[in-house]
Amino acid sequence: MPVLADDGNALTVGVPADRCPVFYQDADTGEIIGIGVDLMRAVAENAGYDVSFIRIKEATLKEALDHEAYDVVMPFGSAIQSASGKPSIVTDNLIQTPFTLVTKGNGDLPQLNDLHVGMLHSLAAGAETVGQLYPGMEITLYETMPDSVKALRAGEVDALLHNSYVWSYVLQKPSYSDLKVQPGAMFSMDFRAGTLDTPQGHEIIDRLNGGIAELTDTRRQAITLDYTSRKLYQYGFSDYLYQYGLIMLLVVLLIIALIAVAVLKNRAIRAVHEEKLRQLVDHDPLTGVLSLNGFRKRAEELLRTHPDTPYLLVYANIRNFKFINDSLGMSSGDELLRSWAKRTQATLSDEEAMGRVTADRFVILRRNGGDEELRKDDQEVLAPVRTYFIDQGKENRVLLCGGIYVVAPTDHQQINIDHMMDCARMAEKKVRDTRNEDDRRRSGDP
Secondary structure, three states: OOOOOOOOOEEEEEEOOEEOOOEEEOOOOOOEEOHHHHHHHHHHHHOOOEEEEEEOOOOOHHHHHOOOOOOEEEEEOOOOEOOOOOEEEEOOOOEEEEEEEEEEOOOOOOOHHHOEEEEEHHHHHHHHHHHHHOOOOEEEEEOOHHHHHHHHHOOOOOEEEEEHHHHHHHOOOHHHOOEEEEEEEEEEEEEEEEEEOOHHHHHHHHHHHHHHHOOOHHHHHHHHHHHHOOOOOOOOHHHHHHHHHHHHHHHHHHHHHHHHHHHHHHHHHHHHHHHHHHHHHHEOOOOOOEOHHHHHHHHHHHHHHOOOOOEEEEEEEEOOHHHHHHHHOHHHHHHHHHHHHHHHHHHOOOOOEEEEEEOOEEEEEEEOOHHHHHHHHHHHHHHHHHOOOHHHOOOOOOOEEEEEEEOOHHHHHOOOHHHHHHHHHHHHHHHHHHHHHHHHHHHOOO
16 A cells, blocks of 8 residues: 555545445546445545545456555455555545345345355455355356346346445346346445555555544434435436337338338439430320320330231321411311321220321321221221311311321331331321312312
8 A cells, every 4th residue: 555645634445436335436537436436535524634545447446455556555445465466455434324125027036045146346345355254155257247147047146245235226227127136135234444464554444534534324324315315327228229219210110210211202203204204215195196206105015015916107297277266266276187196096005006296197007907997997097087176167168188007027126216107107198199180180270
């Protein structure tokens, strides 16, 4: 142990700092406080010492006795030998500290002398005192409280033994709710400070004993009550996880579900948006039939998936469409186009397609049903289109013109929709030019 300062009034006390509320480190100031600190501070003041407390770095109090950093070490239940085998001396008792057994559940315990108990390794000095009090008790030391609790739950020991004040703190941990204090197995141990048995050590102990003699029971009780009435246990993440794990899991699942719903909703919105864009690209906004681009894709798909189906590709337009727009108005022309598209669409199967090339020009991929099918189309679709305005009481007759391309088997193998459309358009142009020539002859034009 070190030599005291020159004035002989400075006293360094080494204490553990992991035994709340007896000895622990304040989370805000870092200062070591607790029941044991306040008791020794009161004793030291009575003895005329200027006391300071430092945390012992050694694993046990027996090892701390050999360290020169401390004038005295605490707490001891009785005098013991240091780790190096040197004898020690201890002060008079500062306070009777209750020790309690903790078990898993409320089962009956054997007699104390027949118990196998677990204690912390840092309480090795106290374990020696317990061994003296109960020679038949088997004691196993553990490095940490979780280690000792694990051993208790595994049935390696009958009970755990510790200071009752410490248990009042430790058992606030939610995950230790299955541990039960056994008040019927409580006993008291002395709470003393100790140092090596040297002349200087005797001088310190004598002075401290004088301070202990002046410590009233009222002061002892007030110090103990002050700390035992505080809510000192601070929940950590593992405690919240243990106590509110199910709720936290449900919250996490709810958040995941909300995220999933948001993602799915966003995907759905994006899909709708993409579908709208596709509709704008692949469909004609006026008539609702396919656009030129959409017709190309659909026609190619049909020819590829139905290689044995005979098809016709029809290119048709209205010869007097400009006259209709100029004389009746563009809205009438638009209505005419919509009516034509609607009637044609109604006759088409899923294996056929119709597209609007531009203005009054339409292209249709139709199954080749022969002359009978063409006559039926003329009767059900083209005839009502020709008389569209006449049926409304107007004198304007709609003049239709079209060209047909018969899709060959080779066209199924080397699909070129634009080539087929060009062929049908050229046929339509030839028909239109022929009719224009016939019209001029009937009118007598050269």
